[in-house]
Amino acid sequence: MKLIVVGIIICLFHLSTSAQENPNKPVQTSPKNTILDRIDVQQDSRIDSLLVIHKEMSQRKNGTDGFRLEIFFSSGVGAREKAMNVRTDFLKNYPDISAYMSFSSPDFKIRIGDCRAKSEKRELKRIIRMLL
Numbered sequence: 001m002k003l004i005v006v007g008i009i010i011c012l013f014h015l016s017t018s019a020q021e022n023p024n025k026p027v028q029t030s031p032k033n034t035i036l037d038r039i040d041v042q043q044d045s046r047i048d049s050l051l052v053i054h055k056e057m058s059q060r061k062n063g064t065d066g067f068r069l070e071i072f073f074s075s076g077v078g079a080r081e082k083a084m085n086v087r088t089d090f091l092k093n094y095p096d097i098s099a100y101m102s103f104s105s106p107d108f109k110i111r112i113g114d115c116r117a118k119s120e121k122r123e124l125k126r127i128i129r130m131l132l
Contacts, residue, residue, distance in 0.1 A: 064116070066115055066117075068100065069128070071086065072086040072108070072109065072110035073107060073109050075106040075107045079106075079107075083110055087099045090110070093131075097112055097124070099111070
């Protein structure tokens with residue numbers, strides 16, 4: 001019984017050592033033979049048409065979806081000047097964060113940041129609160 005177990009261990013050891021590549025042998029790579037060239041992707045043909053539609057919609061939208069923080073909102077007399085002052089003061093204090101002024105009758109709004117996700121917006125809000 002011990003002889004059989006020892007024989008199996010020797011066979012497994014021999015197989016594992018012969019299965020390994022020579023570490024001194026250089027790996028043959030070329031830019032023409034990448035892993036992406038060797039993979040055969042099988043997908044529904046409708047996926048390509050959906051990607052084309054998505055690209056067209058993104059180009060028509062002229063931008064991406066995202067979030068901004070609103071730091072000013074007013075519609076009274078002199079609201080435009082107040083909005084411009086708030087934007088200017090904000091940009092003086094935080095030059096690396098973009099600020100946008102918009103007018104939607106009769107309101108002037110100042111919004112800041114270019115956040116792709118709500119989590120980024122929350123982080124920006126937290127940072128601004130800490131610095132105030």
